[in-house]
Amino acid sequence: MRSKDQANAETIQGPLYVDEEAAETFGRRLLVAHDLPEEDAATVARCLVKADLRGVDTHGLQTLPHYLDRVRRGLINPRPNLKVERVTPMVGSLDGQDAFGFVVATKAMAEAIDMAREFGVGIVSARRSTHFGAACNYALQAMDAGYIGIVFTNASKAMPPWGGRVGLLGTSPIAVAAPAGKETPFDLDMSPAVAARGKIRRAARRGETIPLGYALDAKGRQTTDPNVALDGGTVQPIGGPKGSALAMLMDVMGGVISGAAFGGDVRNHFEEYDKPQNVGHFIMAMRPDLFVSRDEYLQRMDTLAQRVHANPTAEGFDEVIMPGERERRLEAKHRRTGVPFHAKEVAALQEAAAKANLPPLAVSTAPLK
Numbered sequence: 001m002r003s004k005d006q007a008n009a010e011t012i013q014g015p016l017y018v019d020e021e022a023a024e025t026f027g028r029r030l031l032v033a034h035d036l037p038e039e040d041a042a043t044v045a046r047c048l049v050k051a052d053l054r055g056v057d058t059h060g061l062q063t064l065p066h067y068l069d070r071v072r073r074g075l076i077n078p079r080p081n082l083k084v085e086r087v088t089p090m091v092g093s094l095d096g097q098d099a100f101g102f103v104v105a106t107k108a109m110a111e112a113i114d115m116a117r118e119f120g121v122g123i124v125s126a127r128r129s130t131h132f133g134a135a136c137n138y139a140l141q142a143m144d145a146g147y148i149g150i151v152f153t154n155a156s157k158a159m160p161p162w163g164g165r166v167g168l169l170g171t172s173p174i175a176v177a178a179p180a181g182k183e184t185p186f187d188l189d190m191s192p193a194v195a196a197r198g199k200i201r202r203a204a205r206r207g208e209t210i211p212l213g214y215a216l217d218a219k220g221r222q223t224t225d226p227n228v229a230l231d232g233g234t235v236q237p238i239g240g241p242k243g244s245a246l247a248m249l250m251d252v253m254g255g256v257i258s259g260a261a262f263g264g265d266v267r268n269h270f271e272e273y274d275k276p277q278n279v280g281h282f283i284m285a286m287r288p289d290l291f292v293s294r295d296e297y298l299q300r301m302d303t304l305a306q307r308v309h310a311n312p313t314a315e316g317f318d319e320v321i322m323p324g325e326r327e328r329r330l331e332a333k334h335r336r337t338g339v340p341f342h343a344k345e346v347a348a349l350q351e352a353a354a355k356a357n358l359p360p361l362a363v364s365t366a367p368l369k
Helices: 020-033 038-054 061-072 101-119 136-144 197-206 228-232 241-256 294-310 325-339 341-355
Strands: 014-017 084-088 092-096 119-130 148-151 174-178 186-189 281-285 339-341
Touching: 014 038, 014 341, 020 038, 020 061, 020 186, 020 341, 038 061, 038 101, 038 136, 038 325, 038 339, 061 339, 061 341, 084 101, 101 119, 101 148, 101 281, 136 148, 136 174, 136 186, 148 241, 174 197, 174 341, 186 294, 186 325, 197 341, 241 281, 325 339, 339 341
Parallel strands: 092 119
Antiparallel strands: 014 339, 084 092, 119 281, 148 174, 148 281, 174 186
16 A cells, blocks of 8 residues: 555655665566666666765666566566676776676776776776766776776767757766775866756756757757757857867777777667677776875875865855765765655656566655654
């Protein structure tokens, strides 16, 4: 029997809240029902919910029904046999076998950490992977183990090179995480686009407009209509030619050198169903104490954070924060209140659970605490 807090999601106006552990369990069960091994299902669910906790809901649990659709179509391999081939003692190559990008990147970073533990630096290049969600997951994987993590990936075409109007480059993210001592660590996860396509899809799904500057229509004109942006339009790079060059760099490091698709050949995760994506990743872990002692490194990172926080604020700002600090605050908040979901997103998740004959996602109409 459903509780009153599990009312029909379509009739609820405000957000619905889901406990972090309940969200992970729900996601894991759905993935296991689609033939993923328990360990891999837990990895995918954890990465999705981590994005939600950090406020990156465009890469969170609400995307799971789409991933499952790709599994059913044979475009994501639920049971890969992943093995990193050592190119040198500190460099490896990984054939992702069209598996979940979450699983491929987690495996790649684990191997990179093992190399870095022995040699100071470890690098894994992955090919034949798929969309891996929020890049921060893998940089934080390294940081949580005491290493600096650097993650690049390429993606399907969504952005023209600077001066063009036809999509060629991906909204390919870069993530870097570096541990600190007692202060806030450095935790960067950014796209070279003004806005990720996930934000545009979310606006379309919710019937909202997008701000000017997010996207162009098919003729290269500014638009606030997310559906127009998605129908042959493109997103725009940050900083004009600078963002365009960064996207190209991600294509070099993620696609060109790995043997993965590149230059517009990565298949679109949401729109193309003729063959697997062939995404490429560049995953690196590095010991932070290669050049100074670990104690000195941590002290220097703390000094950097302290100086950032102490910087006088400009007009319109209440504080100066470190990269990733906002997301860390949201994560702490959402661990208390539960992860907020839009009603339509919950409805899609409940439908996926019903199709798999699984219990519905437990939701609350009010924050959990």
